[in-house]
Amino acid sequence: MEFATKCLHGGYEPQNGEPGALPIIQSTTFKYDSTAQVAKLFDLQAAGFFYSRLANPTVDAVEQKITALDGGVGAICTSSGHAACFISVMNLCKAGDHVVACSNLYGGTIHLLGVTLKRFGVDVTFVDQNQSNEELQQYFKPNTKAVFGETIANPSTVILDIERIAKLAHDNGVPLIVDNTFATPYLCRPMEFGADIVVYSTTKYLEGHALGLGGAVVDSGNFDWAAHADKFPEFVEPDESYHGCVYTEAFGKAAYIVKCRAQLIRDLGCLQSPQNAFYVNLGLETLPLRMEQYCANAAKVAEFLADHAKVKSISYPGLEGDASHALAQKYLRDGKSSGVISFVLDGSREAGARFIDALKLVRLEVHVADIRSCVLHPASSSHRQLTDEQLAQAGIESGTVRLSVGLEDVGEIIADLEQALAQA
Ligand SMILES: *Cc1c(COP(=O)(O)O)cnc(C)c1O
Numbered sequence: 314m315e316f317a318t319k320c321l322h323g324g325y326e327p328q329n330g331e332p333g334a335l336p337i338i339q340s341t342t343f344k345y346d347s348t349a350q351v352a353k354l355f356d357l358q359a360a361g362f363f364y365s366r367l368a369n370p371t372v373d374a375v376e377q378k379i380t381a382l383d384g385g386v387g388a389i390c391t392s393s394g395h396a397a398c399f400i401s402v403m404n405l406c407k408a409g410d411h412v413v414a415c416s417n418l419y420g421g422t423i424h425l426l427g428v429t430l431k432r433f434g435v436d437v438t439f440v441d442q443n444q445s446n447e448e449l450q451q452y453f454k455p456n457t458k459a460v461f462g463e464t465i466a467n468p469s470t471v472i473l474d475i476e477r478i479a480k481l482a483h484d485n486g487v488p489l490i491v492d493n494t495f496a497t498p499y500l501c502r503p504m505e506f507g508a509d510i511v512v513y514s515t516t517k518y519l520e521g522h523a524l525g526l527g528g529a530v531v532d533s534g535n536f537d538w539a540a541h542a543d544k545f546p547e548f549v550e551p552d553e554s555y556h557g558c559v560y561t562e563a564f565g566k567a568a569y570i571v572k573c574r575a576q577l578i579r580d581l582g583c584l585q586s587p588q589n590a591f592y593v594n595l596g597l598e599t600l601p602l603r604m605e606q607y608c609a610n611a612a613k614v615a616e617f618l619a620d621h622a623k624v625k626s627i628s629y630p631g632l633e634g635d636a637s638h639a640l641a642q643k644y645l646r647d648g649k650s651s652g653v654i655s656f657v658l659d660g661s662r663e664a665g666a667r668f669i670d671a672l673k674l675v676r677l678e679v680h681v682a683d684i685r686s687c688v689l690h691p692a693s694s695s696h697r698q699l700t701d702e703q704l705a706q707a708g709i710e711s712g713t714v715r716l717s718v719g720l721e722d723v724g725e726i727i728a729d730l731e732q733a734l735a736q737a
Contacts, residue, residue: 316382316499317601324378324594337591338370356556357563357575367579371587375594379519379529382498382597383511386534387570389578390527390585390593394494394514397528398422398461399429400581401490401512404530404573405458405545408434412459413452413482415442415473416706417466420696422492423707426461437461439706442473446481453485458544460487464503464644465495465637467681468655468691468715469708470628472637475644479507486544488536494518495653495682499604500645504533510569515585517682518651521596521603525589530573534566548572603684603720607652610726611718615654617727618716623664623734625712627656652718653681657710658737665690665712668737674721674729686719686726 314322325335343362345351353359362368376388391397402412414426416439426437438452442462460482462473475491482489488509493501497518503511513519515527538548539561548568551557555575560568578584585593596603608631615629630641630650642648658664669677669688678687679694689695692711696704704710718726 319381320597320600323381324374335371335374335591335594337587339587341365357558366582366584367574369587372585372590375590378597379531383531384502384504385531387567388529388531389570389574390529390590392583392585393526394516394528395421395425396583397512397530398425398492400573400577401510401530402459404569404577406435409456410435411454411457412437412461413457414439415462416440417442417469417471417708418463419467420691420699424698442478449481457485458487459490461490463492464501465651466708467495470630470637470653470655471708472630472640472644474640475503475506475508486541495651496645497600497604499600500649500651506644509533509536515593519596520593521684523680523683524592527585527589527593532567532570538568606720607718608649610723611652611654613723614718614726618656621734623659623737625657625659629654654716654718656714657712658714664737665714668733671733671736672729674725681715681717683717684720686721687717689715691715
């Protein structure tokens with residue numbers, strides 16, 4: 314199936330007389346005829362549903378669709394994007410381990426990795442991803458277990474050189490985890506460039522309508538855990554909590570994603586709800602159409618802002634001359650780079666506030682990648698807890714405005730920005 318067809322038909326194939334739309338299986342539990350059948354499910358010897366903390370048919374259908382869209386071997390839909398980021402790393406790390414992360418990341422992820430993971434005993438080094446391979450090499454340690462980056466960073470819109478960073482990770486015997494939230498699999502499939510694990514906040518473009526929180530972890534199946542058994546013993550040694558199951562032997566290429574569900578989803582309880590999975594599916598059905606329109610609208614808005622006297626600088630990889638323009642051509646479909654634009658207003662923090670307060674159509678919202686245009690001032694909201702130095706590392710100034718261009722009439726979006734800029 315081609316991408317657009319998968320968006321509509323992937324993951325759920327109704328049989329004769331069954332519902333055409335994906336049903337919401339709103340049930341915590343599933344009925345069985347014999348103890349022997351249930352025992353097989355618990356031993357991971359048979360596939361099936363028994364309790365919706367671990368798996369649910371509605372969620373499973375969406376997981377299969379996302380797996381197909383990204384070209385992976387399996388996926389897990391989580392209760393939020395952060396849950397996905399967290400378990401993607403913790404499926405590889407235990408206390409005493411280390412992660413190399415790009416500093417151009419979503420503010421919440423910087424805290425998750427830099428503060429909360431530290432409390433779990435996992436040390437994270439944040440690095441400027443644009444350094445040379447020789448410079449980046451010095452951050453790897455014997456206990457490094459993963460590299461983490463974002464395809465299009467939130468909010469700096471800096472693009473990750475996935476192929477180069479994947480090779481660097483692999484040369485050090487560890488997988489690359491890529492947060493592909495802004496690009497979506499429509500604009501970029503990171504696994505085709507060597508990423509091993511892809512994560513999403515489905516809250517953003519995938520679900521697309523700002524209805525429900527969610528996330529996803531997708532496994533490429535390409536990382537050879539057995540070849541790096543010294544670093545990842547949990548993949549090749551018997552799991553006593555699953556009757557001695559050895560993940561690489563029992564599940565082959567799907568070892569990572571099965572282990573993630575069997576251990577972390579089981580123990581942390583962060584699976585997506587069936588209702589939210591239904592919303593994600595609804596969003597995925599129109600993903601190609603929406604992404605095309607976000608990109609088309611944002612390209613026009615970016616050109617308008619780039620030419621405006623009150624805009625000091627703008628980051629949008631689709632613009633010629635943008636620092637990430639060349640990488641956008643390589644990694645993003647036709648160089649299209651989502652609806653998110655980051656720009657700095659000439660003048661102060663106050664000018665930014667006056668601009669945002671004057672907007673009428675474009676909403677001030679703590680959200681991004683939404684169907685409606687919205688705007689945020691990261692330094693006073695999503696990235697508020699970061700120091701000035703961390704802000705700079707994440708590619709943000711105090712006057713940076715993050716604009717998420719929605720699907721309204723683009724002339725009306727620009728008119729609103731124009732009248733608000735006049736008041737900035
Ligand atoms: C929003 C976001 C997250 C966190 O996702 P939630 O669904 O809000 O938990 C992670 N990464 C990126 C790039 C995001 O934009």
